[in-house]
Amino acid sequence: MDTMFSRHLFLIIVLSLFAGRGNAEKAGALFVFGDSYADTGNKDPYNQSINHPWRRPYGLTWPGYPAGRFSSGKIQTDFWGDILGLSAPIAYELLKSHDCKAIAKKIRHGVNFAVGGSGIFEDYGFKTIAQQVKQFKKLIWESQGFGSHKLSQSVVLISVAGNDYLAFLGSRNGSIEGLKDLVKPVVSGTIDAVKQLYKSGLRNFAVSNIGPFGCAPQIGKTSCDSNYDEILALHIELLKEGIEILKSDLKELSIIISDLVSAINHIFSSSAQFGFVDLFVPCCAARGRADMCGEVDQVGRALYEVCSNVDEKFYWDAGHPTQRGWNAIMWLYSNGVKVDNSSISFIEGAPNVIEWVESLGFVAYNISTKFSPK
Numbered sequence: 001m002d003t004m005f006s007r008h009l010f011l012i013i014v015l016s017l018f019a020g021r022g023n024a025e026k027a028g029a030l031f032v033f034g035d036s037y038a039d040t041g042n043k044d045p046y047n048q049s050i051n052h053p054w055r056r057p058y059g060l061t062w063p064g065y066p067a068g069r070f071s072s073g074k075i076q077t078d079f080w081g082d083i084l085g086l087s088a089p090i091a092y093e094l095l096k097s098h099d100c101k102a103i104a105k106k107i108r109h110g111v112n113f114a115v116g117g118s119g120i121f122e123d124y125g126f127k128t129i130a131q132q133v134k135q136f137k138k139l140i141w142e143s144q145g146f147g148s149h150k151l152s153q154s155v156v157l158i159s160v161a162g163n164d165y166l167a168f169l170g171s172r173n174g175s176i177e178g179l180k181d182l183v184k185p186v187v188s189g190t191i192d193a194v195k196q197l198y199k200s201g202l203r204n205f206a207v208s209n210i211g212p213f214g215c216a217p218q219i220g221k222t223s224c225d226s227n228y229d230e231i232l233a234l235h236i237e238l239l240k241e242g243i244e245i246l247k248s249d250l251k252e253l254s255i256i257i258s259d260l261v262s263a264i265n266h267i268f269s270s271s272a273q274f275g276f277v278d279l280f281v282p283c284c285a286a287r288g289r290a291d292m293c294g295e296v297d298q299v300g301r302a303l304y305e306v307c308s309n310v311d312e313k314f315y316w317d318a319g320h321p322t323q324r325g326w327n328a329i330m331w332l333y334s335n336g337v338k339v340d341n342s343s344i345s346f347i348e349g350a351p352n353v354i355e356w357v358e359s360l361g362f363v364a365y366n367i368s369t370k371f372s373p374k
Helices: 002-023 076-084 100-106 129-143 148-152 163-171 180-199 226-249 260-269 323-335 353-359
Strands: 030-034 155-159 204-208 254-258 284-286 304-306 337-339 342-344
Touching: 030 076, 030 129, 030 180, 076 155, 076 323, 076 353, 100 129, 129 180, 155 180, 163 180, 180 204, 180 226, 226 254, 254 353, 260 323, 323 353
Parallel strands: 030 155, 155 204, 204 254
Antiparallel strands: 284 304, 337 342
């Protein structure tokens, strides 16, 4: 009798698991806030002083022409869309129509408010994270395209990779003295963005921690600069603490941290396994008096050189990963790694991105088939 009961119980559990999978639906939409590590077209393509991601050779790998991304192709926003089974959300600046119905149709998969150069403070003159949140609130209210249910079934990506710190260093010719005092307000601004978006009805958040700017490419560089490790560690610590408080204060909040620092450090320490060479040499390098990839002289001649092996390069330009670099990062977020029989996760708050998305009741698409370490 006990055996029969056990069999029936096992059958019920199995059927309920399959039923749960069958009832899973796609996430409602993807909303994105942040900087160039998430921007998919919010730089003005007609402004010559800021339109680098709209110039060749950006977009070399995908789609074959410039598409407003700071990369050779797809970036994390695109891969998040792949995981959620959604088209990449339209860039806010591409919503030119004033027709509410037309806008509602365009934003059905979400909206990307992230803009290159952004941060918590207006260091480079672009929309801050707080201003992007205001854009979101205004758009949602005007378009009436999202009810409270769909917002609660959407996913938010927030990228604050370090422009505030870089601007501080630039204003002091690279001196890190006083940089530590900036960490708390930067983290607080990130946490406040989550709070404001939560008040608007959003519930599911993936927040990236800071990028390891000590690893940015530079001539003659052979390793990541450890001078910034203390700042990175403090930012990560305070971000974790702030998010733990949010979890206890905000009902129904689901939030993870994607560990960009650890992911890039792991890739750099295992570069041969991931198929990357010349880690500190970008694929698109400025030459002469040029400062950035994509610059040209007065007669249109390129002031940059493009490598012939873009799929073996982690960095596309002076600070942004190639499509394959982003693919490697997202692969780690989705799968983690095993080292000496121990599993290492690059996600704080869940085993990995796939399991987190599924825990929300959404369908998660594994992108492992698009990339795999050697």
